[in-house]
């Protein structure tokens with residue numbers, strides 16, 4: 001469960017944001033829609049405390065992230081928040097499997113190779129586990145990115161424009177996978193996007 005209250009943020013005195021309060025229960029999903037420049041990425045980064053809000057709160061499963069120290073925030077995020085970035089970021093010298101296991105390492109958890117194999121099978125990239133990530137297509141990398149976000153069975157999945165560079169068929173596939181995977185682990189799924197095609201795939205929507 002994730003809830004925010006009265007979140008505000010400023011890049012400068014002339015560039016400040018007040019965001020609407022949002023709430024997303026476990027196993028539920030929320031779409032946050034906005035045109036370019038409305039602050040979608042900023043909002044997503046505030047939800048993960050990658051940016052520190054000027055005021056307001058972000059509560060995940062009863063922990064108010066804004067009360068934690070930077071080290072506590074990093075540890076909480078690694079264990080409880082899975083992030084699917086707009087463009088996947090991988091360690092290119094590592095295999096796909098090792099990039100997945102890195103999520104365990106960063107969360108100070110034991111390597112979960114079976115979980116990685118299970119996700120690879122569900123998301124359809126089992127045959128690529130031994131490859132380097134740059135040997136995969138963009139669509140395949142996107143699926144690895146989703147798998148990596150699910151590795152620690154987080155309470156919250158945050159996805160930033162996960163479909164912007166995909167055709168209709170692949171966009172539908174990625175959204176179905178995000179819904180399916182987050183429901184399997186009982187996570188709250190929050191997607192920020194300008195992609196109006198996604199409207200029908202979410203009952204809960206907020207406009208920025």
Ligand SMILES: Nc1ncnc2c1ncn2[C@@H]1O[C@H](COP(=O)(O)OP(=O)(O)OP(=O)(O)O)[C@@H](O)[C@H]1O
Nearest residue numbers: 011012015034035036037038039040041042043194
């Ligand atoms: N580090 C920064 N310093 C100053 N201004 C910034 C910074 N990052 C973003 N902004 C500004 O804040 C506004 C919101 O940016 P943000 O990236 O959150 O928008 P967005 O809705 O995700 O846009 P897009 O859909 O184009 O990615 C933009 O006007 C942007 O120029």
